[in-house]
Amino acid sequence: PPQINEDFEAIVTWADEVRRLGVRANADTGEDAAKARELGAEGIGLCRTEHMFMASDRLPAVRQMILAETEEDRAAALETILPMQQEDFEAIFTAMRGLPVTVRLLDPPLHEFLPDLVEQSLLVQRLELTDGDPAELTTARALLGQVKRLHEQNPMLGTRGCRLAMLYPEIPEMQTRAIIRAALAVREREGETAGVEIMVPLVAYASELRAQRAVVERAVAEELESAGAELDVTVGTMIELPRAAVVADQIAQHADFFSFGTNDLTQTGIGISRDDAEGGFLSAYVSEEVIPHNPFESIDRDGVGGLVRLGAEGGRAAKPDLKLGVCGEHGGDPASIGLFEELGLSYVSCSPYRVPIARFAAARAVLAQRDAS
Ligand code: PEP
Numbered sequence: 001p002p003q004i005n006e007d008f009e010a011i012v013t014w015a016d017e018v019r020r021l022g023v024r025a026n027a028d029t030g031e032d033a034a035k036a037r038e039l040g041a042e043g044i045g046l047c048r049t050e051h052m053f054m055a056s057d058r059l060p061a062v063r064q065m066i067l068a069e070t071e072e073d074r075a076a077a078l079e080t081i082l083p084m085q086q087e088d089f090e091a092i093f094t095a096m097r098g099l100p101v102t103v104r105l106l107d108p109p110l111h112e113f114l115p116d117l118v119e120q121s122l123l124v125q126r127l128e129l130t131d132g133d134p135a136e137l138t139t140a141r142a143l144l145g146q147v148k149r150l151h152e153q154n155p156m157l158g159t160r161g162c163r164l165a166m167l168y169p170e171i172p173e174m175q176t177r178a179i180i181r182a183a184l185a186v187r188e189r190e191g192e193t194a195g196v197e198i199m200v201p202l203v204a205y206a207s208e209l210r211a212q213r214a215v216v217e218r219a220v221a222e223e224l225e226s227a228g229a230e231l232d233v234t235v236g237t238m239i240e241l242p243r244a245a246v247v248a249d250q251i252a253q254h255a256d257f258f259s260f261g262t263n264d265l266t267q268t269g270i271g272i273s274r275d276d277a278e279g280g281f282l283s284a285y286v287s288e289e290v291i292p293h294n295p296f297e298s299i300d301r302d303g304v305g306g307l308v309r310l311g312a313e314g315g316r317a318a319k320p321d322l323k324l325g326v327c328g329e330h331g332g333d334p335a336s337i338g339l340f341e342e343l344g345l346s347y348v349s350c351s352p353y354r355v356p357i358a359r360f361a362a363a364r365a366v367l368a369q370r371d372a373s
């Protein structure tokens with residue numbers, strides 16, 4: 001009803017006057033970005049690019065990109081994907097004109113892209129057992145051999161994030177080109193584009209970010225030169241591994257911003273699989289009060305929260321004006337937002353529908369701090 005909407009607007013506007021933290025949203029389609037903006041998001045804090053790669057009509061080219069044995073084959077696959085990526089980014093930049101968008105470079109656990117490893121080995125077994133078509137067997141074995149090269153027992157701790165990009169710098173290069181072309185196309189069409197921030201995932205070593213930054217900067221420079229255009233682009237990183245929090249001062253040398261990925265930071269900081277966060281020992285721990293709450297829902301203040309504090313302090317020690325945000329699920333959790341306020345982070349980023357809650361929570365966190373002091 002209109003009255004409720006008006007009251008809601010009035011209260012959220014009041015919260016906006018009080019809060020200090022910025023509130024962004026996590027979105028990876030133009031539709032979600034538009035929804036987020038409608039709900040008051042002041043930018044996109046995390047645009048994941050994995051889902052764009054998983055579309056069924058793209059998977060063959062994506063697999064080719066990873067499995068290609070020659071540079072030519074990989075280049076051909078990347079050339080097919082680039083315009084598709086550009087289209088994805090154009091939709092998001094159009095929806096977010098005038099606001100910042102943090103695009104995260106590809107962070108795929110490999111088993112999600114290569115799910116047919118098991119299928120392929122079953123096919124080989126069947127053909128061997130049944131004396132099947134030798135040509136088919138040869139092809140199946142060759143494919144299995146290729147896929148096995150990348151098979152990992154624990155893909156969530158494997159060739160994810162920048163680790164894949166370190167092996168194949170052509171991938172972040174292609175994504176960067178798509179981002180820049182999209183930003184320029186939107187500016188040309190709409191007169192204004194989004195603020196482009198490029199983010200490197202799963203960094204543990206400063207040398208990784210240094211190398212990835214060089215790849216990104218080179219591609220940005222080439223794209224802008226060939227378009228005869230100028231565009232401000234910042235490059236930063238996720239802080240989502242304990243090592244990254246510990247050496248944040250070294251990593252900050254190569255970063256314009258940090259975004260804390262509290263999902264992976266919780267997984268690796270406490271050593272609990274995020275894929276099993278719902279059940280098993282964790283729910284027993286919570287119900288038997290071994291721990292006060294599920295650490296994937298609200299930040300573990302003493303533990304993972306301590307890693308965020310360490311990362312923020314290290315980053316600021318190296319670069320006082322380093323921009324700091326949070327884009328893990330905790331960014332939309334009122335209990336966690338209190339800690340992010342205390343640490344003086346710049347913004348939280350959460351799913352679009354949690355944006356209004358985060359706006360309230362950020363205001364409450366300011367009032368709670370005032371009461372405490
Ligand atoms: C995180 O790890 O907190 C994060 C935001 O990245 P993702 O959930 O995509 O791993």
Ligand code: MG
Pocket residue numbers: 240261263264
């Ligand atoms: Mg992560």
